[in-house]
Amino acid sequence: MANWPRGYGLISEVNSRINKKYSFELEQEARQWMEAVLQRPLVEGEDSDTPLGEEKFQAALKDGVLLCELMNTLKPGAIKKIHRVASGSFKQFRDMENIENFLNAIVAYGVAVTDKFGTANLTDRNNGMAIVLNCIHAVGRAAQKNGFEGPTLGPKESQYNPRNFDEETLHAGQKMIGLQYGYTQGASQKGMNFGKTRSITD
Template sequence: MVNDRAPKSGLAAEAQRKVNAKYSEELAKESLEWIATITNEPISVAGDMDNFYEVLKDGTLLCKLVNNIQPGIVKKINTSTMAFKCMENINAFLEAAKQLGVPPQETFQTVDLWERQNLNSVVICIQSLGRKADKYGKPHIGPKEAAKNERVFSEEKLRAGQTIIGLQMGSNKGANQSGINFGNTRHM
């Protein structure tokens, strides 16, 4: 856990400050409020880093969250406070989030939450999961995702489009290369 490590110094401390500067208390608060709504758990929804970490660090609430979105997606939720059991909960949440449609680039690594390395990436993952919840009939957070809008054209319409030369193809009007004498001798 966090308390087992020596404090960072030098470049590592500067890098950690940059990571922590990206953390948004507003988005964290919105995420915790959404989790409380979905799970019906009485949790503190303050958006500061300390509260966010304390509420989510053991992974049980995250597993309850995904089980409320899609029942049974996490088979076993560990209630033990042992480090590896908590990390198993976090990992089970991450696997479930990927199954629910969260892109891999919007997930986090287990140590980002367990060791409090990058809480901003945890917020990003929960926000992404919150956008996907609408597909499962649950309240969502953030902007609603766009629906697929596939268009089908007839063969006649496609053939008509092939006869049109758009401006993307270029034009023979306007600027040209006359007057360019690269490599030529200068004429006096």
């Protein structure tokens, strides 16, 4: 596991700014949605109405198992194998493989590549959990778009909806002068008076 510096220079400043974006409200929405989809708590014994906080939330997700199970619930068979190694010298590699499988599966599910987080964002928490939260919310939106009938998270994404007009309608539109071009349907300033006119006398 990489040992990222946290206390000096640009890295510290960037991490500080990202950490400030962490939202307990977004965490609660994501957590409660995941628990409803998986039908079990993310962390046993924790009150579901109280935010876990960044460290506990990361600890619950960092092995990638819950994320893979979430994806397989949304789309059965999306991830063929989930590594559930409890400990050992290869555990961190298994965890990273779970997370990578999850990230590949969500892209295939319709989540934009720009909404993905990096594996190290979760395993090392070097850039905070705000990026991970954004990704989970993106998965929730994609689930609605793909017709998942279970619990929902966030608003439904808009869909591509092209307009197709026939040639006659297109030609009719070209003959119209839009008001944004300044056409006022023949209006003029004739007869308008803006106060007393200036008189010039000898």
